[in-house]
Amino acid sequence: QVEVVESGGGMVQEGSSLTLSCTTPGLRFRDHALGWWRQAPGKEREAVSCFGLAGEAIYYYDRSVKGRFNISRDNQKGTAYLQMNNLLSKDSGLYYCAATGSFCEEDSADVLHWGRGTRVAVSS
Numbered sequence: 001q002v003e004v005v006e007s008g009g010g011m012v013q014e015g016s017s018l019t020l021s022c023t024t025p026g027l028r029f030r031d032h033a034l035g036w037w038r039q040a041p042g043k044e045r046e047a048v049s050c051f052g053l054a055g056e057a058i059y060y061y062d063r064s065v066k067g068r069f070n071i072s073r074d075n076q077k078g079t080a081y082l083q084m085n086n087l088l089s090k091d092s093g094l095y096y097c098a099a100t101g102s103f104c105e106e107d108s109a110d111v112l113h114w115g116r117g118t119r120v121a122v123s124s
Contacts, residue, residue, distance in 0.1 A: 001026040002116075006097045009118030016087050020118060022080040022097030027113060029078040032099040036071065036082045037108070038062075039117075040093040048095075050104035051080060059104050064090070089124045 003026030008019055022034060035050035047061040049071040060066045065084075073080040080097065094117040100110055 003027050003113045004097050004099055004115035006095065006115040006118040009095060009120045011121040011123070012087060014088055014122055014124050016122070017083070017085045018087065018120060019084070020082040020095055020097075020120075022082075022115065023078055024099060024113070027099055030075050031102075032112070033057075033102060033104045034073060034080040035059075035098045035100065035104055035111075037096040037098055037111075038091075038093040038120075039096070040090075043093075045096065045108055047106045047108075049082060050100075050106075052104050053102055057104055059106075061106055064088075084120070087120075087122045089122045092120055092122045094119050 005023050008021050033052045036048045038048050039045040050059045051071045051073045068086045070083040096117045097115040098111040099113040
């Protein structure tokens with residue numbers, strides 16, 4: 001069974017908004033901190049944002065997304081979200097949802113479960 005599933009990517013123009021969603025059909029949603037990672041063409045995968053277990057910790061690792069992106073999670077629905085506003089071409093890439101243990105992790109080696117990614121393409 002697939003453990004992490006992302007959706008919501010698309011092709012948009014700069015200034016547009018997208019909301020990515022992440023579910024964990026193969027995992028107990030409430031047991032994991034959930035993060036969003038991005039891999040741009042020719043670059044390494046990097047952490048974008050993370051939402052801890054009970055909302056006590058929210059991180060935006062990429063400073064350029066602060067004020068534009070908003071991460072959230074709904075434990076009742078078993079879904080995590082990344083709302084992306086005022087998108088820029090540099091935001092383009094394959095966005096992955098990642099489940100870690102109890103805490104958010106910035107090192108990809110500490111990610112327990114990866115989704116397959118959803119592509120975001122922003123044209124200028």
